[in-house]
Amino acid sequence: MTMQTERPTSRLAGEVLERNHRAIAQAITLVENGQGASELHTPLFPHTGKAFTIGITGPPGAGKSTLVDQLVAHYRAEGLSVGVLAVDPSSPFTRGALLGDRVRMRSFAADQGVFVRSMANRGHVGGLALATPSAIRLLDAAGFDRILVETVGVGQSEVDVVGAVDCTVVVEVPGMGDVVQTMKAGLMEIADQFVVNKADREGAERLARELRRVLREQSGKGANADVIQTSAHRGDGVPELLQGIEAFRERQIESGRLDERRQENLTREVAAFVGEHARRRLLGVSGTGLPPQTLEDLLGRRRDPQGLALDIVEAGLRPRLSEGVE
Ligand SMILES: Nc1nc2c(ncn2[C@@H]2O[C@H](COP(=O)(O)OP(=O)(O)OP(=O)(O)O)[C@@H](O)[C@H]2O)c(=O)[nH]1
Ligand SMILES: [Mg+2]
Structure with missing residues (x-):
C-alpha cells in the first residue's frame, strides 16, 4: 500500500505534540491503515x-x-x-x-x-x-x-x-x-x-x-x-x-x-494486538496464507480448524521458546 505522505513519518510525532492539525490528520490516516506503529506510538505514548x-x-x-x-x-x-x-x-x-x-x-x-x-x-x-x-x-x-x-x-x-x-x-x-x-x-x-x-x-x-x-x-x-x-x-x-x-x-x-478502567482497557488492547500480530506473522497479513495442502485437508475434514490453529501457534512459538522467550 503506498501512502501519499506530505511529511516524513519521523517528523509527525513532534508535530502531533504541537497540535498541528494537518499532522494529526495525516497520523490518523496512517493509524487507520494499520501503519506508523513504532514511529508514532512509541514516542507519543508517554504524552x-x-x-x-x-x-x-x-x-x-x-x-x-x-x-x-x-x-x-x-x-x-x-x-x-x-x-x-x-x-x-x-x-x-x-x-x-x-x-x-x-x-x-x-x-x-x-x-x-x-x-x-x-x-x-x-x-x-x-x-x-x-x-x-x-x-x-x-x-x-x-x-x-x-x-x-x-x-x-x-x-x-x-x-x-x-x-x-x-x-x-x-x-x-x-x-x-x-x-x-x-x-x-x-x-x-x-x-x-x-x-x-x-x-x-x-x-x-x-x-x-x-x-x-x-x-x-x-x-x-x-x-x-x-x-x-x-x-x-x-x-x-x-x-x-x-x-x-x-x-x-x-x-x-x-x-x-479511572485508573482501574484504563488498566483493563490497555490490557485488553495488548491482548488484541498479540492476537493480531501473531496472526499476521503466522498466516500472512491478510490471514489467508494457508498452504494449498492444508486447505484441502480442511475441506476434506482431515484437519479441524481449532486443532490446526493450535498447531500453527505451537509451531510458531517453538523456536522462540527454545531461545528462552516465554
Ligand atoms: N426532533 C429532534 N430532532 C433531532 C434532535 N437531535 C437531532 N435531531 C435530528 O435528527 C437527525 C439525525 O441527527 P444526527 O445528529 O445526524 O444523528 P446521528 O445519531 O449522529 O446519526 P448517524 O451518525 O447517522 O447515526 C437530524 O435531522 C437532526 O437534526 C432532537 O433532539 N429532536
Ligand atoms: Mg452522526
Missing part, C-alpha cells in the same frame, strides 16, 4: 493519559452528531479543547459521518481548539477495533482536554468503544425500540450515562422513566448510569449532560476507578 475520553453511542439517527456538536460548543465555552472522532464501523465510506463532519468543520474550522475527524472501516485486518484506541491516543498526545468518540451502535461495536474510552454515553430516542432491547444489547452495563434525546418527541418521558426503573433494579449488576433528557437540535439538556459527564469524571478519578 498520553491526560485527556478524558467520552464515547457517544446509539442507533443511527439518534442525534449523536448533533449532541457532539453541542458538547463541543459547551466545552469550548469553558475553555477546554476538544478532539472529535466519528467512527463508522458499518461502511468504508463514512457517508453520514462525513456529512456531519462538513457541517461541524464549518462551524469550528477557525478554532485551533477543536479537531474533528471521521474514521471508516477500510477493511484491513484488525480494522477499527484496533485503530480507534490508537487514534484516540494521537488526539490525547496532541493535548486535547476532552475527546469525544461518536459511534453507531451496531452489534458489538458499542462494546468496542467501551474498551477504548473513560466514559460511555448511550443515546436512546423514543419510538426506536424499547428498554427490553436496550437490556438485551447489554447497554445497561456499559452505559455510564444514558441520554434520551429527541425529548421534544412523544414518549421521551416514558422511556426515561422506564430506563431509570430498570437501572435501579440492576444497580447490583453494575448498572449505575443516570438518565438525562435532551433536545440536541435546540440544545436543551446539554449543560446537564456535560455536568453529568464531568461529575462522573470526578467520581472516577477520586475513587481510583
Whole structure:
C-alpha cells in the first residue's frame, strides 16, 4: 500500500505534540491503515493519559452528531479543547459521518481548539477495533482536554468503544425500540450515562422513566448510569449532560476507578494486538496464507480448524521458546 505522505513519518510525532492539525490528520490516516506503529506510538505514548475520553453511542439517527456538536460548543465555552472522532464501523465510506463532519468543520474550522475527524472501516485486518484506541491516543498526545468518540451502535461495536474510552454515553430516542432491547444489547452495563434525546418527541418521558426503573433494579449488576433528557437540535439538556459527564469524571478519578478502567482497557488492547500480530506473522497479513495442502485437508475434514490453529501457534512459538522467550 503506498501512502501519499506530505511529511516524513519521523517528523509527525513532534508535530502531533504541537497540535498541528494537518499532522494529526495525516497520523490518523496512517493509524487507520494499520501503519506508523513504532514511529508514532512509541514516542507519543508517554504524552498520553491526560485527556478524558467520552464515547457517544446509539442507533443511527439518534442525534449523536448533533449532541457532539453541542458538547463541543459547551466545552469550548469553558475553555477546554476538544478532539472529535466519528467512527463508522458499518461502511468504508463514512457517508453520514462525513456529512456531519462538513457541517461541524464549518462551524469550528477557525478554532485551533477543536479537531474533528471521521474514521471508516477500510477493511484491513484488525480494522477499527484496533485503530480507534490508537487514534484516540494521537488526539490525547496532541493535548486535547476532552475527546469525544461518536459511534453507531451496531452489534458489538458499542462494546468496542467501551474498551477504548473513560466514559460511555448511550443515546436512546423514543419510538426506536424499547428498554427490553436496550437490556438485551447489554447497554445497561456499559452505559455510564444514558441520554434520551429527541425529548421534544412523544414518549421521551416514558422511556426515561422506564430506563431509570430498570437501572435501579440492576444497580447490583453494575448498572449505575443516570438518565438525562435532551433536545440536541435546540440544545436543551446539554449543560446537564456535560455536568453529568464531568461529575462522573470526578467520581472516577477520586475513587481510583479511572485508573482501574484504563488498566483493563490497555490490557485488553495488548491482548488484541498479540492476537493480531501473531496472526499476521503466522498466516500472512491478510490471514489467508494457508498452504494449498492444508486447505484441502480442511475441506476434506482431515484437519479441524481449532486443532490446526493450535498447531500453527505451537509451531510458531517453538523456536522462540527454545531461545528462552516465554
Ligand atoms: N426532533 C429532534 N430532532 C433531532 C434532535 N437531535 C437531532 N435531531 C435530528 O435528527 C437527525 C439525525 O441527527 P444526527 O445528529 O445526524 O444523528 P446521528 O445519531 O449522529 O446519526 P448517524 O451518525 O447517522 O447515526 C437530524 O435531522 C437532526 O437534526 C432532537 O433532539 N429532536
Ligand atoms: Mg452522526
